[in-house]
Amino acid sequence: MAESITLQIQRYRPEEEEEPVWQSFEVPRHDEWMVLDGLNYIKDNLDGSLSYRWACRMGVCGSCGMLVNGEPVLTCATYLSELGGGRGPVRIEPLTGFPVIRDLVGDIGDFITKLQRIKPWIIRQEDKPLSQGEYLQTPEELALYQQYSMCINCMLCYSACPIYALEPDFIGPAVIALAQRYNLDPRDEGSEERGDVLSQHAGIWACTFVGECSAVCPKHVDPAGAIQRYKVTATAEWFKSVLLPWGKR
């Protein structure tokens, strides 16, 4: 038998226990195994009742985010052998900030509701007919927003954000980065509609630039930078609306 490593997993089975409890499992230790491989080993061989989300196992779907040794990470992109000197134990918990439904599965409804509020799609006042062809972009125009388009909605940034923990109304890092993904897209004409949501206190202004969102982002989106950039935009708009109240906002 190969070497083994201990995974301490937070379990919550509402029909069995009122509070989450810890359960330890021994899984084989392979250099090439990710944390998710360890969880799948448990599910397949030790306890089929263990609940967690995953799909693509290659850092694209954004569903396997968990707290591993206290850090929000994608479990499909975190080597077991790199945690705690490779000897474990490795502690696995659901992402903080989301009410736990079962074991490692959180309720992400709050994030989805907030995401819809900023209308994360290209808004046009008038769509040009198909016969006129596609909307062409230069590489420079693409570069304006490409970074923000890499977001996979994994919600690690929400788990890392101390403001989201304190102020549940805060619309949060990924949603603001995604709003900027469309605001900065030259094909989009919806920045004013999004501005009404973003410019409130629970929008960008709750952020105090802690920067943890960008530190944990597995796709290097830099939501903290997106928020600071939008603060500059919103401040310019605010001064315009105060100093030139007769002009169009």
Add this chain to the structure above:
Amino acid sequence: MRPKRSREPFFWAMFSGGGMLAALFLPALVLVLWFAPPSYPELVGKVDHSLVKLALFGLIMLSLFHWGHRFRYTLYDGLQLSHLYGLIATICYGGATALTFLAGYLLWTFP
């Protein structure tokens, strides 16, 4: 109806302006005053000019509002006192305003 817009942009502009100016000029001032301190009459001669006074006033005012804004959020989030929203905002921005007036008075009557 449009949702109410936050007044935060004004204070954030003061905060970020203050942070920028303080980061740029305060180390330079400290460096000069520490390593090549002018004599008092020299200093008076340099400061006693309305443009210098205006620049100092702007630097002091924005630095104070930078402090006020930062300290306000330190109290809200760090000490988790956000239920005292109005009181804290009044103390922080009120303090920055009062000290700005004091700085203005001192500069106006200088030397």
